[in-house]
Amino acid sequence: MKVKVSNALLNVWLAAMAAGVLFMEYYRSPRFLIVTCAALLIGGIIFTWRRRNLTAWIICPIIFFALGGLRLAAVDNLPANDVSKFAGQSVQITGVIREEPQKKILPNGLTQLRFVVDVQGNMSGGLILTYYPKDGEQLPTARIGDKISARGNLKLLTNYNNPGQIDTVTRMKANGITARLSANKQGILIEEVDGGFWIKFLRLVAAIREHYRDSMAGVMSADDAAAIFAMLFGGYAGLNPELVEEFQTTGIVHILSVSGSHMSLLAMATAWLCLLLRLPRGLTFAIGLFVIGTYAILSGLLPQVLRSASMGVLVFFAKTLDAEAQGARLLTLTALAMLINQPLLIFDVSFQLSFTATAGLMYLSEDLRNAMERLPKFFSEPASMTIAAQLASLPVVVWYFNQISLSSVLANVFVMPLLEVVIVGGLIGGIIAAVVPLLGKIFFIGEALIFGAGAELNRVFANLPFSSVQVPTLGLLAGFFYYAALILRRPIILLPIIFLLAFNVLRVGGELEVSFVDVGQGDCAVVITPHGRCLIFDTGGVREHMFDVGGRVVVPYLKHENIREVDKIFLTHVHEDHAGGAGAVIKKFPVSEVITAGESKSEYAAVFGIAEESLPNLRAGHAGEVFVVDGVQVKILYAPQVGTGNEISNVYRIRYGEVTFLITGDLVKEIEEQILREGVDVSSTVLKVGHHGSNTSSSEDFLRAVKSKCAVISVGYGNNFGHPRAEVLERLESLPTKIYRTDQDGLIKFRTDGKSLSVETFNKR
Numbered sequence: 001m002k003v004k005v006s007n008a009l010l011n012v013w014l015a016a017m018a019a020g021v022l023f024m025e026y027y028r029s030p031r032f033l034i035v036t037c038a039a040l041l042i043g044g045i046i047f048t049w050r051r052r053n054l055t056a057w058i059i060c061p062i063i064f065f066a067l068g069g070l071r072l073a074a075v076d077n078l079p080a081n082d083v084s085k086f087a088g089q090s091v092q093i094t095g096v097i098r099e100e101p102q103k104k105i106l107p108n109g110l111t112q113l114r115f116v117v118d119v120q121g122n123m124s125g126g127l128i129l130t131y132y133p134k135d136g137e138q139l140p141t142a143r144i145g146d147k148i149s150a151r152g153n154l155k156l157l158t159n160y161n162n163p164g165q166i167d168t169v170t171r172m173k174a175n176g177i178t179a180r181l182s183a184n185k186q187g188i189l190i191e192e193v194d195g196g197f198w199i200k201f202l203r204l205v206a207a208i209r210e211h212y213r214d215s216m217a218g219v220m221s222a223d224d225a226a227a228i229f230a231m232l233f234g235g236y237a238g239l240n241p242e243l244v245e246e247f248q249t250t251g252i253v254h255i256l257s258v259s260g261s262h263m264s265l266l267a268m269a270t271a272w273l274c275l276l277l278r279l280p281r282g283l284t285f286a287i288g289l290f291v292i293g294t295y296a297i298l299s300g301l302l303p304q305v306l307r308s309a310s311m312g313v314l315v316f317f318a319k320t321l322d323a324e325a326q327g328a329r330l331l332t333l334t335a336l337a338m339l340i341n342q343p344l345l346i347f348d349v350s351f352q353l354s355f356t357a358t359a360g361l362m363y364l365s366e367d368l369r370n371a372m373e374r375l376p377k378f379f380s381e382p383a384s385m386t387i388a389a390q391l392a393s394l395p396v397v398v399w400y401f402n403q404i405s406l407s408s409v410l411a412n413v414f415v416m417p418l419l420e421v422v423i424v425g426g427l428i429g430g431i432i433a434a435v436v437p438l439l440g441k442i443f444f445i446g447e448a449l450i451f452g453a454g455a456e457l458n459r460v461f462a463n464l465p466f467s468s469v470q471v472p473t474l475g476l477l478a479g480f481f482y483y484a485a486l487i488l489r490r491p492i493i494l495l496p497i498i499f500l501l502a503f504n505v506l507r508v509g510g511e512l513e514v515s516f517v518d519v520g521q522g523d524c525a526v527v528i529t530p531h532g533r534c535l536i537f538d539t540g541g542v543r544e545h546m547f548d549v550g551g552r553v554v555v556p557y558l559k560h561e562n563i564r565e566v567d568k569i570f571l572t573h574v575h576e577d578h579a580g581g582a583g584a585v586i587k588k589f590p591v592s593e594v595i596t597a598g599e600s601k602s603e604y605a606a607v608f609g610i611a612e613e614s615l616p617n618l619r620a621g622h623a624g625e626v627f628v629v630d631g632v633q634v635k636i637l638y639a640p641q642v643g644t645g646n647e648i649s650n651v652y653r654i655r656y657g658e659v660t661f662l663i664t665g666d667l668v669k670e671i672e673e674q675i676l677r678e679g680v681d682v683s684s685t686v687l688k689v690g691h692h693g694s695n696t697s698s699s700e701d702f703l704r705a706v707k708s709k710c711a712v713i714s715v716g717y718g719n720n721f722g723h724p725r726a727e728v729l730e731r732l733e734s735l736p737t738k739i740y741r742t743d744q745d746g747l748i749k750f751r752t753d754g755k756s757l758s759v760e761t762f763n764k765r
Contacts, residue, residue: 091181524538537663
């Protein structure tokens with residue numbers, strides 16, 4: 001039987017394979033997958049027995065469905081000696097440096113060295129090795145291909161397990177990295193290795209990149225040099241956070257990492273030059289292919305770079321040879337090949353965005369360009385491509401970032417041309433600087449001026465009213481309806497999305513939600529009242545400002561929950577792991593009031609990273625104070641005005657109907673005893689266990705007085721403090737109390753109507 005494989009059929013096969021991967025991710029049972037596919041196959045054969053023309057539409061998708069699931073099972077089945085199997089142990093590792101080592105100066109002044117290592121010996125696989133040199137220590141010289149040895153505690157890679165968080169662990173696993181190790185005080189040992197041709201080639205590429213970095217650093221500011229280097233070769237090291245935020249607002253942040261648009265840009269510049277020289281189309285495509293390949297090599301040949309190069313080649317192929325139909329077919333075949341090789345890519349946001357945006361350029365840009373034919377070409381060309389890419393990737397963008405950029409068309413029309421000049425010119429400038437250093441310096445000064453003009457213009461667009469709008473998360477069902485409407489060109493199919501959007505925004509009253517957010521080694525509870533008002537109890541944070549938990553964990557979760565303003569933030573005390581994230585929340589959302597413990601405003605301003613005069617209404621709470629928001633009562637049970645350390649820790653009780661939640665901060669045993677002596681009623685349905693499960697808190701008498709049905713321990717995976725302590729767990733289990741832990745369960749969400757109580761966790765048990 002001869003079957004013509006159409007684009008539509010290829011897309012069905014791709015969708016079937018993606019469904020198989022998702023099926024296996026959810027059920028984790030190859031046997032169940034095989035049984036399911038066998039049943040579908042038998043049913044499909046019976047159904048198509050007299051309709052053989054339907055066989056490819058019924059049988060082949062089942063085969064690809066099975067292939068997707070089985071490939072994921074194979075990738076997940078790591079060998080017995082993979083480094084991840086030794087997590088929790090102190091080990092000595094020896095391996096080969098896979099990528100160019102990275103040096104980073106942290107906000108606390110510490111230097112961090114980061115290596116990607118392919119482990120050798122009795123262990124296998126890849127890991128991230130970090131080392132913090134001591135003051136005055138000479139930094140080791142390390143290159144790709146050198147051997148490296150270190151000792152330390154081996155840990156699994158972990159995410160902050162909350163809705164709205166990007167899954168970095170799966171991305172690293174797709175690149176063969178499954179564990180991390182921080183070298184202990186003995187440091188690291190580097191052994192130089194000459195290496196073969198490939199290693200020497202990669203070192204040459206790294207040296208060329210370093211030449212670009214040094215050439216720019218000598219003639220422009222550190223911020224401009226970091227931004228232009230990121231635009232040329234990727235990497236966010238040293239970037240000004242405000243610049244990144246402005247680029248995100250206008251929807252052009254992809255320009256700061258090597259993406260398919262970079263590849264297309266260089267190829268199109270090559271095509272323009274070839275057009276001037278009147279070269280034939282076939283030769284033009286070959287030269288463009290060479291340019292894209294060379295640029296991919298200079299960008300480090302990382303997996304994400306190769307994927308971007310593939311997408312860029314497809315767009316260039318379609319546009320240069322007027323072969324949109326063949327380009328669309330190749331896009332589907334490329335995605336199929338990528339998923340067969342590495343099914344984990346389906347969970348990678350960069351793959352999702354690259355594929356959907358490229359599909360939009362293939363399928364939608366021509367129609368949009370025709371619709372704009374009356375507009376000037378300088379506007380209609382970039383505008384049609386921008387809108388096409390945005391329309392196709394919209395559900396992905398909303399799912400991960402909960403915002404839509406309304407200024408992206410302006411940025412793409414007026415800012416991107418300047419930045420494209422910077423990219424092409426920057427690559428040329430490095431060549432000039434290698435031949436005539438003085439001329440190269442002059443060239444890069446001009447690059448800095450052009451980039452500065454583009455960045456300033458982008459800032460103007462980013463600060464326009466409604467430059468970007470926050471949108472609620474709608475989920476897979478809404479995504480299905482959206483793409484159905486896009487493919488079938490039937491806007492009426494969007495009606496279910498409008499209904500879901502209205503339902504999400506309005507929030508039907510009746511239930512209180514209390515979510516204990518996974519912020520690592522810290523505390524954060526987000527309370528959403530029956531009609532959608534928001535209260536936050538502690539905001540997480542990491543010691544010494546090494547990671548912005550507020551901006552990168554708490555804020556994305558609030559956006560995921562469609563929070564647009566915060567009624568009150570209740571802080572137990574000023575320690576960074578409880579209050580450090582508040583600064584980012586205050587900067588991103590209107591906050592009516594911040595209730596604190598007895599420390600000074602200046603202490604909170606320092607932890608927030610906000611000038612004292614810019615703080616919102618901030619005041620110390622007092623024992624016995626009661627706040628009522630939308631029928632939810634918050635009472636301060638204990639609020640010390642003097643003390644040191646964890647002795648200053650407010651205790652809050654949240655009440656909705658008959659259900660209560662006790663927030664204890666880092667309350668120590670001595671204060672627990674004082675509270676009980678004073679006759680304070682601490683009985684509660686749910687207890688947030690004090691001090692992350694430390695034995696300095698949670699005395700037996702206090703736990704018995706609370707009489708909680710559920711206990712939540714907010715604690716970081718693999719923390720260095722041994723939290724939660726075995727003694728505390730034993731005391732809780734003896735009550736008995738149902739124990740939940742953020743390091744194991746991720747986000748823990750309680751729902752109550754004031755009488756009954758339900759709980760769900762991000763990591764399903």
